[in-house]
Amino acid sequence: MDPFQNMQDWRKNMDRFFGENFWGEFEGIMKPPIPHINLYKSDNEILCYVSIPGLDDIDKVDVYVDYATLEIRGVISLQPQHHQLVHEEILQGSFERKIDLPYPVRGDKIHASYKNGLLIIQLHRLIHQETSKNRIKIRSIED
Structure with a gap:
């Protein structure tokens, strides 16, 4: 199983649960x-x-x-x-x-x-x- 695919799936699930803009709050930390x-x-x-x-x-x-x-x-x-x-x-x-x-x-x-x-x-x-x-x-x- 591809670990990157697992990460993408996890991210999609988080978006569904918290909303589309969930990752926007972390952009300054991640970049x-x-x-x-x-x-x-x-x-x-x-x-x-x-x-x-x-x-x-x-x-x-x-x-x-x-x-x-x-x-x-x-x-x-x-x-x-x-x-x-x-x-x-x-x-x-x-x-x-x-x-x-x-x-x-x-x-x-x-x-x-x-x-x-x-x-x-x-x-x-x-x-x-x-x-x-x-x-x-x-x-x-x-x-």
């Missing part, structure tokens, strides 16, 4: 997130290395920063023309990653470049301006 990311920090700078192989058009990737969150969206497509996929280990398809940054970053000082399959994003720490103490004048209210 590793793409693209793979390395995040490095210093006192005032964050470097984010994003593995995006075969990117031929940088306009297919969007990078957003909001305070202390980095969001990357795009498509990884490696399918050569006139060929059929036989074995897949390099993950591909549409992706969306949200990364919590170790500290807030400046929205006006972000640099991104793509070279040798790596998207490199350079972010600078948001330094809060010193605020001075302001004395509040108290007024007397007469009855």
Whole structure:
């Protein structure tokens, strides 16, 4: 008996019992997130290395920063023309990653470049301006 067929049968039974969308809840667990990311920090700078192989058009990737969150969206497509996929280990398809940054970053000082399959994003720490103490004048209210 084929063990893979047993697994498919088991999966179909689970779908019938729990509903068609049962496996959708586990997709993030069963599939590793793409693209793979390395995040490095210093006192005032964050470097984010994003593995995006075969990117031929940088306009297919969007990078957003909001305070202390980095969001990357795009498509990884490696399918050569006139060929059929036989074995897949390099993950591909549409992706969306949200990364919590170790500290807030400046929205006006972000640099991104793509070279040798790596998207490199350079972010600078948001330094809060010193605020001075302001004395509040108290007024007397007469009855």
